Amino acid sequence: MFQLLRENRRWQGFLLILPALLVLGVLLVLPLGLTIVTSFAQRDVDGNVIYSFTLGNYWRLLGFTATGWDDLYLKILLRSLALAFQTTTIVLLLAYPLAYFIARAPQRRRNLLLFLVLVPLWTNFVIRIYAWVMILRSQGVLNTTLGAVAGLVGLPWQPLDLYPSQSAVLIGMVYEFLPFMILPVYTSLEKIEPALYEAAADLHANALQTFWRVTLPLSMPGVIAGTILTFVPVIGTFVVSDILGGRQVILVGNLVQRQFLDARDPPFGSAASIVLLGITLVLTLYYTRRFGLGEEIAAG
Amino acid sequence: MVGYAVELRAVWKRFLGPAGETVAAVKELSLQIADGEFFALLGPSGCGKTTTLRMVAGFELPSAGEVLIQGRPMGKTPPYQRPVNTVFQNYALFPHMTIGENVAFGLQMQKVGRQELQRRVGDALAMVRLSGFERRRPKQLSGGQQQRVALARALVNRPQVLLLDEPLGALDLKLRKEMQLELKKLQREVGITFVFVTHDQEEALTMSDRIAVMDAGVALQVGSATQIYEQPNCRFVADFIGETNFLEGNVQQLQGGQALVELPGGLLVWASMAQPVAVGKPVTVTVRPEKLTLRPLEAPLANQLQGQVVDQLYIGTDTHYSVRLASGQILRVREQNNLAALRQWAQPGDTVCVRFAAETASVLTG
Numbered sequence: 001m002f003q004l005l006r007e008n009r010r011w012q013g014f015l016l017i018l019p020a021l022l023v024l025g026v027l028l029v030l031p032l033g034l035t036i037v038t039s040f041a042q043r044d045v046d047g048n049v050i051y052s053f054t055l056g057n058y059w060r061l062l063g064f065t066a067t068g069w070d071d072l073y074l075k076i077l078l079r080s081l082a083l084a085f086q087t088t089t090i091v092l093l094l095a096y097p098l099a100y101f102i103a104r105a106p107q108r109r110r111n112l113l114l115f116l117v118l119v120p121l122w123t124n125f126v127i128r129i130y131a132w133v134m135i136l137r138s139q140g141v142l143n144t145t146l147g148a149v150a151g152l153v154g155l156p157w158q159p160l161d162l163y164p165s166q167s168a169v170l171i172g173m174v175y176e177f178l179p180f181m182i183l184p185v186y187t188s189l190e191k192i193e194p195a196l197y198e199a200a201a202d203l204h205a206n207a208l209q210t211f212w213r214v215t216l217p218l219s220m221p222g223v224i225a226g227t228i229l230t231f232v233p234v235i236g237t238f239v240v241s242d243i244l245g246g247r248q249v250i251l252v253g254n255l256v257q258r259q260f261l262d263a264r265d266p267p268f269g270s271a272a273s274i275v276l277l278g279i280t281l282v283l284t285l286y287y288t289r290r291f292g293l294g295e296e297i298a299a300g
Numbered sequence: 301m302v303g304y305a306v307e308l309r310a311v312w313k314r315f316l317g318p319a320g321e322t323v324a325a326v327k328e329l330s331l332q333i334a335d336g337e338f339f340a341l342l343g344p345s346g347c348g349k350t351t352t353l354r355m356v357a358g359f360e361l362p363s364a365g366e367v368l369i370q371g372r373p374m375g376k377t378p379p380y381q382r383p384v385n386t387v388f389q390n391y392a393l394f395p396h397m398t399i400g401e402n403v404a405f406g407l408q409m410q411k412v413g414r415q416e417l418q419r420r421v422g423d424a425l426a427m428v429r430l431s432g433f434e435r436r437r438p439k440q441l442s443g444g445q446q447q448r449v450a451l452a453r454a455l456v457n458r459p460q461v462l463l464l465d466e467p468l469g470a471l472d473l474k475l476r477k478e479m480q481l482e483l484k485k486l487q488r489e490v491g492i493t494f495v496f497v498t499h500d501q502e503e504a505l506t507m508s509d510r511i512a513v514m515d516a517g518v519a520l521q522v523g524s525a526t527q528i529y530e531q532p533n534c535r536f537v538a539d540f541i542g543e544t545n546f547l548e549g550n551v552q553q554l555q556g557g558q559a560l561v562e563l564p565g566g567l568l569v570w571a572s573m574a575q576p577v578a579v580g581k582p583v584t585v586t587v588r589p590e591k592l593t594l595r596p597l598e599a600p601l602a603n604q605l606q607g608q609v610v611d612q613l614y615i616g617t618d619t620h621y622s623v624r625l626a627s628g629q630i631l632r633v634r635e636q637n638n639l640a641a642l643r644q645w646a647q648p649g650d651t652v653c654v655r656f657a658a659e660t661a662s663v664l665t666g
Contacts, residue, residue: 193390193392195388195389195390195392196394198357198359198379198386198388198392199386199388199392199393200405201358201359201379201380202357202379202380202385202388202454203380203385203405203406203409203453203454204380204381204406204410204457206378209409213405214394217396
């Protein structure tokens with residue numbers, strides 16, 4: 001037995017990945033398989049799952065219900081997608097300049113700045129999102145501050161009706177996922193040799209041309225990693241929309257959660273999560289193919 | 301009239317040091333580099349040579365003084381508007397672009413038309429013997445090839461001045477020797493002014509038309525390789541370029557551009573004056589090992605020092621001797637082995653005479 005292990009590299013390799021295989025098998029493959037199977041099942045009146053084969057759950061998601069056309073679920077899907085795109089775009093636009101600033105700061109200040117980026121993550125996620133309720137609600141920090149300023153200047157002031165709303169959800173998600181964009185973008189910007197900026201300037205490129213031709217292409221691995229790290233969790237989130245959307249803003253994540261916990265309809269919830277998984281997978285694969293993840297990382 | 305390709309007028313560069321103090325990297329440096337010249341800035345690390353080059357390129361602005369390129373004051377002109385291009389120390393090739401894209405970059409930024417661009421990129425790559433490498437990536441090339449790409453990428457823009465920052469520093473010895481010759485040949489072909497930073501004195505001597513030897517932000521001596529080697533104007537230059545012997549003494553007498561110097565122990569030697577000196581002043585006489593010859597003990601003559609051979613090293617073309625003088629000082633002597641059997645007569649322990657001609661030795665103050 002030991003002799004075999006000592007000589008056979010394949011067995012050694014297998015032994016090394018065995019723990020990971022077990023974890024993935026038990027915690028990923030098995031539940032995923034169960035979800036897929038359940039998504040084709042039905043429920044009885046008591047909420048028990050009856051294993052059969054029906055595409056009914058998927059038709060219902062697309063709007064074909066027993067009582068006729070209803071685009072409720074399609075709207076939820078589209079809303080989730082739109083919100084995920086908005087969040088990712090805004091996070092990228094906010095994170096990139098900040099990451100650039102940190103990457104070009106003196107070595108000693110860089111660590112401090114990165115530390116500041118990470119500090120919020122020490123507080124529990126739910127607490128931080130609740131803090132945004134305090135800030136955004138009609139009598140909250142934002143409105144009282146703006147109201148006081150308006151009063152001082154003598155302008156008429158109408159409190160902003162931000163909470164609960166979809167804008168509040170957007171603000172909360174941008175806030176939550178900013179560090180997950182800053183860090184990978186920073187990492188790839190920091191790896192760019194400063195001499196390359198000088199080489200571009202030496203070859204008659206101005207600041208804008210240098211950015212488009214040198215900085216941005218070389219930071220693409222970080223941008224790609226950051227967008228995936230933002231987009232994928234955002235499209236499936238339910239906590240932020242629950243807290244800041246106040247039951248008004250229902251996303252796919254909320255739909256899945258409610259089908260399992262409130263409506264006691266696991267087959268329909270499973271179908272929704274499989275559709276979500278499919279959308280995420282297709283978009284991510286398209287995105288990484290389009291922008292050539294492998295090659296960029298290999299070259300960087 | 302076009303004056304010099306590059307001119308520096310009393311240029312200072314001060315930096316803020318780590319403790320908040322001001323450090324001058326370049327001190328009132330004035331240089332004139334002629335059109336078409338191969339000019340080297342030579343000195344130990346931290347002497348200000350790279351800072352000087354960066355001020356010409358525009359990456360640093362002088363704290364005081366003026367940099368002129370082709371007679372035009374540069375002021376605060378940014379690097380991308382200066383008629384110069386740089387070959388960087390580690391080449392700084394764009395890793396995400398092919399060789400062709402790297403070389404084409406400068407032309408694209410200057411909005412050169414597509415046909416002309418392709419022709420010039422092809423010519424530039426042919427010039428550095430890298431035709432057919434257009435589609436490769438920098439990482440797929442050897443160090444020497446990357447170096448040549450960096451050259452092509454700079455020269456394709458036809459700069460008025462090419463700046464080279466230790467361009468051969470990252471290459472191994474054999475490749476460096478090859479590239480030295482190649483660079484020199486290339487410079488003659490294109491006729492562009494090359495300003496070249498190096499800490500390698502041999503490299504500077506073999507390649508340059510003129511050399512500025514720098515130390516602590518000051519250009520100590522500017523001149524041709526021969527001038528700098530044969531007539532160093534100070535102790536630092538004599539010591540930094542090649543090997544040399546120093547003899548401390550006092551001036552006794554002046555005569556026709558030569559000085560009679562009394563060494564410790566009453567020995568008298570004649571040496572030519574590189575700088576004006578006065579009778580009675582303490583001076584240093586420098587004389588290079590190959591200018592010294594060993595003779596069997598003879599009657600005392602001028603410029604003849606008596607000593608004992610303490611070491612003999614045969615290295616084929618030459619034999620190196622160490623000779624200890626009565627004062628205890630060790631002189632290094634290098635004799636060519638024209639007739640090997642005859643030349644190696646002096647053995648460790650022998651008492652010999654060391655001779656040199658007055659013209660080959662220089663008197664330096666300090």
